[in-house]
Amino acid sequence: MRIAFVLGEIGSGLRRNVSMVVSVILVTFVSLTFVGAAGMLQLQINQMKGYWYDKVQVAIFLCSDGSTAAGCATGPVTPEQQDNLQTLLESPAVAQYVNDFQFESKEDAYKHFKEQFSNSPIVDSVTPDQLPSSFRINMKDPEKYQIISETFSSQPGVETVIDQRQLLERLFSAMNAASLVAVSIAGVMIICAILLIATTIRLSAFSRRRETGIMRLVGASKIVIQLPFILEGVIAAVIGAALASGTLWAVAHFFLGEYLSKQYPDTAFISPGQTLILAPALLILGGSLAGISSLLTLRRYLKV
Amino acid sequence: MPVRRLQIWAVSALPCRVIRAMIRFENVTKVYDQTARPALDDVSLEIDRGEFAFLVGASGSGKSTFLRLVLKEDRASSGAVYVAGQNVAKISSWRVPRLRRGIGVVFQDFRLLPQKSVFANVAFAMQVIGKSRSVIRDTVPEVLKTVGLEGKENRLPHELSGGEQQRVAIARAVVNRPGILLADEPTGNLDPTTSMGIMGVLDKINQNGTTVVMATHDDDIVNEMRKRVVELRNGIVIRDEAKALYTSMIPVVGQSRRLRDASGRDESQPPASGERNPGVGEEQR
Numbered sequence: 001m002r003i004a005f006v007l008g009e010i011g012s013g014l015r016r017n018v019s020m021v022v023s024v025i026l027v028t029f030v031s032l033t034f035v036g037a038a039g040m041l042q043l044q045i046n047q048m049k050g051y052w053y054d055k056v057q058v059a060i061f062l063c064s065d066g067s068t069a070a071g072c073a074t075g076p077v078t079p080e081q082q083d084n085l086q087t088l089l090e091s092p093a094v095a096q097y098v099n100d101f102q103f104e105s106k107e108d109a110y111k112h113f114k115e116q117f118s119n120s121p122i123v124d125s126v127t128p129d130q131l132p133s134s135f136r137i138n139m140k141d142p143e144k145y146q147i148i149s150e151t152f153s154s155q156p157g158v159e160t161v162i163d164q165r166q167l168l169e170r171l172f173s174a175m176n177a178a179s180l181v182a183v184s185i186a187g188v189m190i191i192c193a194i195l196l197i198a199t200t201i202r203l204s205a206f207s208r209r210r211e212t213g214i215m216r217l218v219g220a221s222k223i224v225i226q227l228p229f230i231l232e233g234v235i236a237a238v239i240g241a242a243l244a245s246g247t248l249w250a251v252a253h254f255f256l257g258e259y260l261s262k263q264y265p266d267t268a269f270i271s272p273g274q275t276l277i278l279a280p281a282l283l284i285l286g287g288s289l290a291g292i293s294s295l296l297t298l299r300r301y302l303k304v
Numbered sequence: 305m306p307v308r309r310l311q312i313w314a315v316s317a318l319p320c321r322v323i324r325a326m327i328r329f330e331n332v333t334k335v336y337d338q339t340a341r342p343a344l345d346d347v348s349l350e351i352d353r354g355e356f357a358f359l360v361g362a363s364g365s366g367k368s369t370f371l372r373l374v375l376k377e378d379r380a381s382s383g384a385v386y387v388a389g390q391n392v393a394k395i396s397s398w399r400v401p402r403l404r405r406g407i408g409v410v411f412q413d414f415r416l417l418p419q420k421s422v423f424a425n426v427a428f429a430m431q432v433i434g435k436s437r438s439v440i441r442d443t444v445p446e447v448l449k450t451v452g453l454e455g456k457e458n459r460l461p462h463e464l465s466g467g468e469q470q471r472v473a474i475a476r477a478v479v480n481r482p483g484i485l486l487a488d489e490p491t492g493n494l495d496p497t498t499s500m501g502i503m504g505v506l507d508k509i510n511q512n513g514t515t516v517v518m519a520t521h522d523d524d525i526v527n528e529m530r531k532r533v534v535e536l537r538n539g540i541v542i543r544d545e546a547k548a549l550y551t552s553m554i555p556v557v558g559q560s561r562r563l564r565d566a567s568g569r570d571e572s573q574p575p576a577s578g579e580r581n582p583g584v585g586e587e588q589r
Contacts, residue, residue, distance in 0.1 A: 002434040210417060211428075217375075218480060219405030220432035222398065 002224060009211075009228035010235065013204050020200040021236045027196050028240025028290070029247075031189030032282045034182045036248040039278045041179035043270045045172050050116040050268065053164060058145055060085070060135040060152050061159045064106070067132070069159045077133070081157030088155070089135065097147055100138040106131055119271040120261055132159060190289065193240075197233045197290050198297040204229055205302045212302060226298050233294035234287045241286030245279035325386065326484055326515040327351040327374055332383035334369050334539075342381070343369040345539040351517060353483070356510045358526050359519040360550060361536035367519035370536070371486050374517075375407060376400050388483060405433060408477030408485040408514075412492035414469045416461040422448065422472050423457040429476045443479060451475045451505050467498035474505055478514065485509060487518040491525060499525055523550035 014021055062082065063072035082103075088094060089101055104112070110128040117123045137148060145163045152161050205212065215225050253272040261269045327350070334344040344366045351357050359367045372378045373385050376392045385392045388406060395403055416425050423444055430440045448454060451471040461469055470490055477485060487506065491499035503525055510516045520526060526533060526549065533548035534541060 002431075005431045210415065214415060214417070214428065214476075215432045216401075217404060217409050218429040218432060218476070219401040219403070219407075221401045224432055224434070 006224065006227050006231070010231050013208065013228055013232045014235070016207060017200060017204050017232075020196075020203060021232070024193070024197055024200050024233065024236040024290075025240045025243070027189065027193040028237045028286050029243040031186050031193050032241050032244035032286055033247050034186035034189060035285065036244050036275070036278050036282055037251075038179040038182040038186065039281070040248060040252065040270065040275055041175050041182065043274055043278075045175050047116070047268050047270050047274075048168060048171070050112065053168065057139045057163060057165050058137040058148050059162050059164055060137065060148075061132040061162065062134060063157050063159045064132040065129060067159045072157070072159055074156060077157035081155075082133075085135065085152070085155060085157060088151070089137070094148070094151060097140055097144045098137055099140050102136045104134045104136055106133050109133060116268045119257070119269050120265060120267075122265045193237070194289060194293045197237065197293045200236075201229050201233050201294040201297045202301050204232060205298060216303070226295075226302065229298055229302065230291055230294045233290040237286040237290030238283055241282040242279075244286075245276070245282050248275045248278060251275075324352050325350040326353045326355070326388055327517065328386040329370075329373075330384045330386070332373065332380045332385055334366075334373060334378065335381040342539050344373070344380075344536075346383070347536075347539070347541055348383075349534065349541060349544070351515060353515055354510070354513055355532060356507070356516045356529070357518070357532040357534055358529070358550075359517060359534050359536065360521070360526060363521075364538075365536040366539040367536055368488060369539075371409075371488055371517070371519060374484070374486060375409065376403060401433075405480055406483050408474075408480070408482040410470070410473050410477050410485065410487040410490045412489040414461070414466075414473045414493075416469055416472055416476075418461055421458050421460055422453060422464070425461070425472055426475045426479050429479050433480065435480075444475075447475045447479045450478075450508065452501075465498070466494050467501055470494065470498075470502050471505060474502070474509070478509055482514065484515045484517070487516065487520075489520055489522075490518065491520065491522050496524055500528065503529060526550040 062077040062085075063069070063074075064076050067076070086103070089098065106128045109131040110126070113126060113131060114123055139145065139148070145166075149161045149163070152158050212225055249272050252270060252275040256269045257272060261267070329347050329349040332344055332347045333342050335342045343364075347366075347370070359370060361367055369378070373380055373392075374387055376385075376395065379393060387403060390403070392403065417428065420428065426444045426447060427440045430443065435443075445454075445457065448457060451474050453468060453471050453475065456464065456468065461472065464472065470493075474485075474490070485506070490506070491502055494502060499522060506516055506518065507529070530547045530549075532546050533543065533550070535543035535551075
């Protein structure tokens with residue numbers, strides 16, 4: 001009975017306040033879309049980092065079938081060449097700069113490739129043979145990349161030595177800056193949303209002061225009196241958060257999935273499904289923001 | 305039988321040890337503004353269970369403050385207020401609703417919800433404290449019968465006369481069977497005949513065992529009822545008499561007016577509206 005009563009109160013409150021409720025929905029929608037955009041950029045950065053990025057700095061790619069580099073004149077890398085390279089890596093001259101290194105076979109490379117490009121059509125046209133095997137080196141000091149590069153580039157069986165970080169770091173810093181901008185805009189919008197929710201709840205409490213006055217007098221508990229107002233704000237904010245989640249999904253599906261991934265087939269993009277992990281966070285964020293701001297407002301404007 | 309049930313409730317809802325005083329003020333002072341005189345000044349007073357007491361006095365004499373303190377709408381500046389044996393200052397804020405469930409309140413301006421029917425207005429008081437639909441369906445018609453509103457369940461407040469609206473308000477105040485009924489100028493907006501009808505309802509409720517405290521300016525009613533009268537002036541109790549009249553100072557005025565109204569032939573002037581209305585704004589919360 002009490003639940004039915006509270007629900008009825010929420011319904012009448014939302015109906016009475018339609019224009020304010022719509023504005024709360026829109027403001028939370030926009031602000032949480034920005035929050036979500038920042039989250040999506042971070043997801044995208046993680047996606048592009050792939051398997052090795054956080055573990056190693058330098059990759060020594062070995063010759064494979066189609067290699068055209070000078071060191072690959074003799075064809076694909078032979079087991080002896082590979083052993084020689086490993087010995088060289090373990091020799092004191094090189095080992096002093098190296099924390100750790102791992103060998104990635106063609107099969108491993110294929111596995112990691114499949115993971116990273118799972119959302120991209122390119123994954124179907126690649127076979128393990130096309131991917132080079134490699135040594136992945138974790139440097140004691142990433143700045144000493146040049147030493148490794150000079151030592152190994154000319155070795156037989158080495159196609160190329162790449163400092164992966166240098167390739168990606170510029171892009172990542174741009175993306176980080178973008179997500180910072182998104183977060184700041186989101187911050188301002190969230191302040192807007194909080195103030196708007198507070199105003200809405202205040203109006204709502206004012207327009208129903210007769211009812212709440214009577215409820216107080218006949219001894220309704222604080223929860224029964226306040227809950228309809230709080231839930232009113234929370235429901236509006238959660239609708240806004242749901243719209244924001246939907247928008248993020250649409251961006252991932254239509255913009256990243258249908259458009260960008262065709263423009264840049266060699267880049268790993270996040271899938272629309274991945275953006276859905278942001279949805280619960282947005283819903284909780286929206287709901288709790290609304291809940292807290294309505295609660296604080298009621299404490300001032302609705303005597304219980 | 306609503307009468308029987310009301311009595312049973314009034315007894316069973318109280319703590320085991322018998323408390324005679326339903327409302328007790330011990331040296332209560334209430335100061336709203338440090339620079340002004342207190343609204344209540346060292347008031348000590350007891351109102352017993354089942355008693356009917358009038359609280360009279362000019363506007364600003366402290367009647368409404370008295371009622372607010374009983375409801376714990378305000379906190380006494382000093383002294384202690386006991387309601388049903390409980391010191392209200394010691395009731396934690398989340399238990400205040402429970403205190404208020406034991407107290408019904410009626411106002412001069414009725415305070416009905418305009419968009420709800422008579423039944424829904426009374427049922428509202430039960431809904432918000434979580435009474436089940438079936439209990440509400442059984443109880444509300446009974447209470448409406450007690451206040452004399454049978455057959456008007458589906459009317460809206462604006463379709464009722466002032467007296468009927470006040471009856472709805474009384475029904476709402478007593479539907480949860482409180483031990484105390486506080487009435488703040490309940491007849492302030494009503495003509496003398498209608499007022500007497502309302503007094504009949506309050507008297508009936510009082511006879512069912514509910515303690516009734518009524519703040520009023522209506523001398524005719526006080527004189528007619530011959531109940532206990534507590535007179536306040538500037539926050540001080542200046543008179544506390546059983547079976548008293550509105551004023552013991554100039555009995556002639558009260559008497560003559562009473563006779564006039566009782567004869568029902570006084571058409572020359574509206575009853576004391578000139579006196580009452582200036583106080584209305586101040587008394588309302």
